[in-house]
Amino acid sequence: MATIELHRPRGPLAELGKYGAVFSTTVRTQLAYAGEMALRTSFLVIILYVFLQLWQATFAAQGATAIAGFGVAQMVWYLALTEAIVMSRPRLSGILDEEVRSGEIAYRLVRPYAYAGYHLAAHAAERGLRFLVNLAVGTALALLYVGPVAPSWSGVPVALVVAALGALIDFLALFGIGLLAFWIEDTSSVQLIYSRLVMLLGGMLLPLEVFPEPVGSVARALPFSTMVYAPARLALAGGDAAWVLELLARQAVTLAVGGALVWLLYRAAARRVNVNGG
Amino acid sequence: MPPAIEADDLEKRFSAKQTAPGLLGSLRAAVRPTYRETVAVAGCTFAVDAGEPVAFIGPNGAGKSTTIKMLTGILYPSGGSARVLGLVPWAERRTLAYNIAAVFGQKSQLWYHLPPLATFDLLARIYELEQREYRRRAAELIELFELGPHLHTAVRRLSLGERMRCELAAALLHRPKVIFLDEPTIGLDVIAKQRIRALIRRLNTEEGTTVFLTSHDADDVEQICKRVIVINHGTLILDEPISTLKSDYLQKKVVDLRRHDRNGGWELEQLLGVETLEQSEWGLKLEVDTAAQPIERVISHLVGRHRVADITISDPPMEEIIAQIYQRRPEAVAAGAVATQVGVPRGDD
Numbered sequence: 001m002a003t004i005e006l007h008r009p010r011g012p013l014a015e016l017g018k019y020g021a022v023f024s025t026t027v028r029t030q031l032a033y034a035g036e037m038a039l040r041t042s043f044l045v046i047i048l049y050v051f052l053q054l055w056q057a058t059f060a061a062q063g064a065t066a067i068a069g070f071g072v073a074q075m076v077w078y079l080a081l082t083e084a085i086v087m088s089r090p091r092l093s094g095i096l097d098e099e100v101r102s103g104e105i106a107y108r109l110v111r112p113y114a115y116a117g118y119h120l121a122a123h124a125a126e127r128g129l130r131f132l133v134n135l136a137v138g139t140a141l142a143l144l145y146v147g148p149v150a151p152s153w154s155g156v157p158v159a160l161v162v163a164a165l166g167a168l169i170d171f172l173a174l175f176g177i178g179l180l181a182f183w184i185e186d187t188s189s190v191q192l193i194y195s196r197l198v199m200l201l202g203g204m205l206l207p208l209e210v211f212p213e214p215v216g217s218v219a220r221a222l223p224f225s226t227m228v229y230a231p232a233r234l235a236l237a238g239g240d241a242a243w244v245l246e247l248l249a250r251q252a253v254t255l256a257v258g259g260a261l262v263w264l265l266y267r268a269a270a271r272r273v274n275v276n277g278g
Numbered sequence: 279m280p281p282a283i284e285a286d287d288l289e290k291r292f293s294a295k296q297t298a299p300g301l302l303g304s305l306r307a308a309v310r311p312t313y314r315e316t317v318a319v320a321g322c323t324f325a326v327d328a329g330e331p332v333a334f335i336g337p338n339g340a341g342k343s344t345t346i347k348m349l350t351g352i353l354y355p356s357g358g359s360a361r362v363l364g365l366v367p368w369a370e371r372r373t374l375a376y377n378i379a380a381v382f383g384q385k386s387q388l389w390y391h392l393p394p395l396a397t398f399d400l401l402a403r404i405y406e407l408e409q410r411e412y413r414r415r416a417a418e419l420i421e422l423f424e425l426g427p428h429l430h431t432a433v434r435r436l437s438l439g440e441r442m443r444c445e446l447a448a449a450l451l452h453r454p455k456v457i458f459l460d461e462p463t464i465g466l467d468v469i470a471k472q473r474i475r476a477l478i479r480r481l482n483t484e485e486g487t488t489v490f491l492t493s494h495d496a497d498d499v500e501q502i503c504k505r506v507i508v509i510n511h512g513t514l515i516l517d518e519p520i521s522t523l524k525s526d527y528l529q530k531k532v533v534d535l536r537r538h539d540r541n542g543g544w545e546l547e548q549l550l551g552v553e554t555l556e557q558s559e560w561g562l563k564l565e566v567d568t569a570a571q572p573i574e575r576v577i578s579h580l581v582g583r584h585r586v587a588d589i590t591i592s593d594p595p596m597e598e599i600i601a602q603i604y605q606r607r608p609e610a611v612a613a614g615a616v617a618t619q620v621g622v623p624r625g626d627d
Contacts, residue, residue, distance in 0.1 A: 004280070004328065004363050004455060007376040007405075014406040021403035025389060025396055032391035032432075107387045109352045111404055112375040271354050 026125035068209030080138035096178025152238030166227030203229030289357035383461035405452035439470030
């Protein structure tokens with residue numbers, strides 16, 4: 001009996017190539033939203049100005065030139081960096097939620113790629129592009145408001161690695177929350193809580209050294225701090241080798257545990273697909 | 279050659295939360311949810327040969343899309359088995375994906391803010407096509423589907439007909455052996471529908487692609503397919519060549535006429551096989567049994583007696599065809615009745 005000759009995957013390079021193509025196509029589509037991106041960065045103008053005023057008042061009231069090792073200028077630069085990180089986070093959970101509810105997930109699942117891999121490539125493209133724009137605008141504003149500060153030249157490359165790993169942890173969390181759409185009607189409340197935790201306990205507004213104890217120690221121990229506080233701190237003030245190693249080890253453990261949990265969640269979700277609209 | 283698609287006692291059940299009407303009902307549903315199990319597909323068995331164009335039809339909620347989604351590996355079945363191109367779809371989804379395509383008429387696979395060519399380029403990488411092969415195939419499809427003028431226009435600016443041709447071309451880039459078409463002509467005008475049908479027919483005859491089509495449009499079924507499988511309440515009720523369906527169930531046509539004048543009656547008494555569905559001073563809707571009365575004679579009769587402003591001829595709706603099948607096959611009604619819904623309170627799952 002004759003058999004049908006099937007196309008099969010060509011190998012790991014071709015597999016990687018398809019995620020590269022998703023990445024570049026997402027960058028192209030994001031450029032179509034250039035106006036929206038510019039509008040979003042205008043928020044930085046306001047928040048950096050407000051915090052500049054607040055910090056100046058706080059330093060004057062305390063008669064201090066530095067709080068927790070940071071002067072006014074460093075505080076503004078810290079905020080510019082953390083805002084650039086936080087504001088670059090795409091609404092991945094919302095996208096997944098919408099795909100599940102609208103039934104668009106059907107088109108994702110009939111393609112020869114990994115569903116998570118597709119979203120990781122698209123997420124990285126959107127996040128990377130937004131980060132570059134936010135960083136450029138944040139840098140320009142910080143220069144305008146408080147002038148330059150000397151970065152930690154040894155800390156900047158480490159900060160980039162830590163920021164990339166932090167973004168990967170954030171992706172896993174957002175992807176996991178999005179998958180909850182298979183069990184709960186609407187994931188927006190979970191997304192909201194998670195985003196607020198990243199902002200507050202991640203140290204977006206204040207360096208964690210400023211937090212009172214025991215909140216500061218708890219925040220430093222949680223993964224959120226490795227996404228926001230740690231890269232900004234490393235870029236501005238550097239860090240000793242022991243702390244950097246501890247940070248990277250914590251990120252590796254978070255990625256391993258988080259990755260395993262999300263994989264289990266995805267396996268369970270795949271069996272619950274109930275494509276809407278037909 | 280083994281069948282391209284085989285389904286054996288394929289079954290899918292869903293459970294959905296039920297909410298009673300009113301505030302009290304919503305509160306009760308929040309505290310102690312009740313779930314209702316729906317049998318979407320109740321043990322379907324059929325096979326489709328390689329290269330065969332088959333219509334899989336039925337009214338809304340019959341289980342058509344659910345069956346397609348099980349055959350493409352998107353949904354896990356609740357029971358039974360299936361093979362597409364010899365693969366178990368839900369277990370070998372990714373290998374199967376290289377060899378099949380699906381077009382869902384109500385959803386788009388094209389990137390909305392980018393030109394169609396950007397989606398084509400992306401799909402070429404996703405399906406791991408060699409650049410030379412991709413260029414050749416894309417050129418072929420662009421010419422066949424007349425996409426040249428639209429290739430560099432953002433998808434959001436294309437008409438529905440133009441977009442649909444792009445959707446089909448995108449689905450065909452990797453030369454799928456089986457294509458699942460779920461309402462491919464929905465929302466299109468008559469001309470656009472004709473073009474899409476002609477393209478699908480050409481794809482089937484020239485490339486030997488197996489076509490598995492669902493549609494509510496009887497013309498899609500008639501013009502594209504050679505065999506029809508009818509499903510209702512998740513149960514197969516008919517599996518016959520299209521010629522049999524045409525002679526048995528599609529011999530009726532609906533004529534809708536508007537006239538300029540309102541003088542005189544409609545004078546239909548001498549026409550056999552013609553039933554008046556609606557009638558007013560200005561308009562008339564008839565059902566013509568073409569086995570008893572050629573449609574041309576009815577038209578010439580009407581045009582000869584009235585100043586006709588507008589006239590359309592259409593097939594009876596799919597629901598009516600299904601109703602006719604039921605009338606002639608009472609056993610199908612009994613089978614459909616089995617696929618009922620059962621309320622079951624339960625905890626989280």
